[in-house]
Amino acid sequence: MSARPTALTDALHDYLQAHGVRESEVQRRLREETAGHEWALMQISPEQGALMALLAELIGARRALEVGVFTGYSALAVAQAMGADGRLTALDINADYTETARRYWAEAGLAERIELRLGDARESLAALRAEGREGAYDIAFIDADKSGYDIYYEHCLALVRPGGLILIDNTFHMGQIAEPVRWGENAPVVDALNRKIRDDERVTIAMLPLGDGLTICRKRG
Numbered sequence: 001m002s003a004r005p006t007a008l009t010d011a012l013h014d015y016l017q018a019h020g021v022r023e024s025e026v027q028r029r030l031r032e033e034t035a036g037h038e039w040a041l042m043q044i045s046p047e048q049g050a051l052m053a054l055l056a057e058l059i060g061a062r063r064a065l066e067v068g069v070f071t072g073y074s075a076l077a078v079a080q081a082m083g084a085d086g087r088l089t090a091l092d093i094n095a096d097y098t099e100t101a102r103r104y105w106a107e108a109g110l111a112e113r114i115e116l117r118l119g120d121a122r123e124s125l126a127a128l129r130a131e132g133r134e135g136a137y138d139i140a141f142i143d144a145d146k147s148g149y150d151i152y153y154e155h156c157l158a159l160v161r162p163g164g165l166i167l168i169d170n171t172f173h174m175g176q177i178a179e180p181v182r183w184g185e186n187a188p189v190v191d192a193l194n195r196k197i198r199d200d201e202r203v204t205i206a207m208l209p210l211g212d213g214l215t216i217c218r219k220r221g
């Protein structure tokens with residue numbers, strides 16, 4: 001028992017990844033290819049993928065939404081966990097990054113189950129609502145530009161059903177969120193959203209010290 005998370009040394013992190021994660025072969029290859037990308041640090045960790053897959057499985061998710069795809073690792077983890085009748089709507093603005101995602105989703109046999117929409121997520125999310133998808137999703141993951149986080153949260157809250165989950169990545173904002181002087185123009189945006197969610201009666205929450213901070217919200221209702 002401990003009141004604080006045990007410090008994650010390199011050795012302990014290796015142990016965690018070796019003993020706490022079951023990646024599919026396609027996931028492993030995607031992660032290894034992405035490791036050579038100039039923006040590799042944007043990819044979620046295997047242990048976060050495992051948690052997201054477990055949460056999707058726990059709530060019997062069949063409809064998932066992702067805001068921020070990159071090379072497709074997190075979408076792959078969740079889509080795999082949902083089974084044959086699962087469908088995932090994936091939103092990103094970058095055609096190059098998501099070309100890799102499309103390739104690996106196809107290799108995993110998931111091309112027909114994942115719909116990729118390219119464009120600014122602000123517009124894509126508004127379009128999903130206009131199409132009548134409010135309350136249609138079981139789980140949503142927010143992992144795109146931090147400037148849009150509050151807008152993405154509000155859209156996802158409308159698009160997820162009562163009892164569904166919204167996962168928000170990077171709520172530690174590169175570990176800077178608690179520093180007295182915060183760097184970066186988006187740190188105040190993330191901080192304001194963290195404060196808002198802490199007091200938001202529409203959701204039950206837990207902020208986890210996983211990766212760069214992962215906040216899990218369950219929509220009440």
Ligand SMILES: C[S@@+](CC[C@H](N)C(=O)[O-])C[C@H]1O[C@@H](n2cnc3c(N)ncnc32)[C@H](O)[C@@H]1O
Nearest residue numbers: 042043044068070074092093094120121144145
């Ligand atoms: C941190 S990465 C996502 C990582 C991904 N979830 C994974 O597991 O590998 C952020 C992504 O958000 C996308 N993005 C940035 N601004 C966006 C916007 N306004 N609308 C949609 N996507 C955006 C970027 O192109 C990038 O692929």
